[in-house]
Amino acid sequence: MSDEIEDYLNWKLAGRIDRRDFLKLGVSAAGIALVAACGGSNTVGPTGPTGPEFKLGVVLPYSGVYAELGNSITNGMRMYFDSVGNQAGNRKITVVTADEQVALADAVAATKKVVEQDGVDMVAGYVSSPNAAGNRNYLDGLKMPTLIANAGVNSLSRAAKSPFIYRTSFSNWQPSHPMGTYVAEKLGKKKIQLVYAKYGAGLEAVAAFKETFTGSGGTIVGPDVATPFPNNGDQTPFVQAIQTDKIDGIYCFMSGTDAVTFLKKAAELGTLKKLGLVSGAGFFVEQDVLAAITDAAPDGAITGLHWALPLANKENQDFVSKYSKKFSGRQADVFAVQGFDTARVIVEALNAVKGNTTNKDAFMTAIAGVSFKSPRGDFKFDATTNNVVQTIYVRKTVKDPKLGWTNQVIDQYPGVADPGK
Ligand code: BEZ
Numbered sequence: 001m002s003d004e005i006e007d008y009l010n011w012k013l014a015g016r017i018d019r020r021d022f023l024k025l026g027v028s029a030a031g032i033a034l035v036a037a038c039g040g041s042n043t044v045g046p047t048g049p050t051g052p053e054f055k056l057g058v059v060l061p062y063s064g065v066y067a068e069l070g071n072s073i074t075n076g077m078r079m080y081f082d083s084v085g086n087q088a089g090n091r092k093i094t095v096v097t098a099d100e101q102v103a104l105a106d107a108v109a110a111t112k113k114v115v116e117q118d119g120v121d122m123v124a125g126y127v128s129s130p131n132a133a134g135n136r137n138y139l140d141g142l143k144m145p146t147l148i149a150n151a152g153v154n155s156l157s158r159a160a161k162s163p164f165i166y167r168t169s170f171s172n173w174q175p176s177h178p179m180g181t182y183v184a185e186k187l188g189k190k191k192i193q194l195v196y197a198k199y200g201a202g203l204e205a206v207a208a209f210k211e212t213f214t215g216s217g218g219t220i221v222g223p224d225v226a227t228p229f230p231n232n233g234d235q236t237p238f239v240q241a242i243q244t245d246k247i248d249g250i251y252c253f254m255s256g257t258d259a260v261t262f263l264k265k266a267a268e269l270g271t272l273k274k275l276g277l278v279s280g281a282g283f284f285v286e287q288d289v290l291a292a293i294t295d296a297a298p299d300g301a302i303t304g305l306h307w308a309l310p311l312a313n314k315e316n317q318d319f320v321s322k323y324s325k326k327f328s329g330r331q332a333d334v335f336a337v338q339g340f341d342t343a344r345v346i347v348e349a350l351n352a353v354k355g356n357t358t359n360k361d362a363f364m365t366a367i368a369g370v371s372f373k374s375p376r377g378d379f380k381f382d383a384t385t386n387n388v389v390q391t392i393y394v395r396k397t398v399k400d401p402k403l404g405w406t407n408q409v410i411d412q413y414p415g416v417a418d419p420g421k
Helices: 003-014 019-037 067-083 104-117 129-141 173-186 200-215 236-240 256-268 287-296 314-326 334-352 360-368
Strands: 054-060 091-099 122-125 146-148 165-167 191-197 225-227 249-253 278-281 302-305 371-374 377-382 387-400 404-416
Touching (some): 054 067, 054 104, 067 091, 067 122, 067 256, 067 287, 067 314, 091 104, 091 334, 122 334, 146 334, 165 360, 165 387, 173 200, 173 249, 173 302, 173 387, 173 404, 191 200, 200 249, 236 256, 256 287, 314 334, 334 360
Parallel strands (some): 054 122, 122 146, 191 225, 191 249
Antiparallel strands (some): 387 404
């Protein structure tokens, strides 16, 4: 099998293939084989791009706690690249994927595979904070243009910032910092217990919440409920450690299957009903989690995030309906939006440099200058942090007659930028 066909199949198999896509696979793979057989891997025909192929290495989890997040980001990227005919700056865009998995050693191996074996021009991806941080020096040392499509580790916008690494998602500080003020001042809840997956992202998210919450007169009631990351075991002792009789509510950071198993257990043990407030960074009750837990969802949970399914702007309405059509009724989620926006940044930057990426500084300057109207609202990079500046929406979990379980927007903090230190 040629490398081109293998890459194509990897890409397709990483996402969810609907029937129509699957039927198209044979035709497209045959087309690629024909081009390869003619020795034309740099051209795709008389009307296609004539410049050299642009190879993008996508490192995302397709297994483990964050597999659903990786699938959604991949789908979002695929959707944007398809919308521009998989080309930009007169170059055909080819995607090669590698499984980030969970542990850093696997994420490092995946990065080296796309860089050293596949010879990519650029890297995008990383869901987990330690995996983004742990690959930072390698990518920076190679001057490899890189876009972080999820991992929120604060240091990448601060002391460990690199001129070759920009982030299209969020810093862990961003969704949680405004929520401390919101919970204490707007909701008047003053006694909160912290619940989080015990690793970099969880610790940074609750620290950002705590800063503004205590600054607004709130009290953190200890001890924290810190679960192993990932927690592949029983969540019962952690749910039982929530002191429902001493607190007004909880503030949580969990995502992926950690959030799914925790919320299912909390519903089963009746803990959710005893809490005056379930709050957190929005990943805890994002659409991927709600789809998995359905009626175990915490009704009325208040969370902060840079997107919500029902956002009324035109770009979002368009995105949500096209995404669901393309992926067999699957609902969009914040991770799909991040994938879509990441692909758009790549396409717009390639167009801006007319496909010339040999001058990496110029290519990074083009990336830094990309701004557009995203499904999440206005998207632009902050020159101080290489991170996106965005609105943080305050959302309330509801069962909507049309959308099912989702997060209604009840308030917002526009223009939230990581402080950079
Ligand atoms: C992180 O590790 O940075 C992360 C993972 C899932 C959701 C949000 C952040």
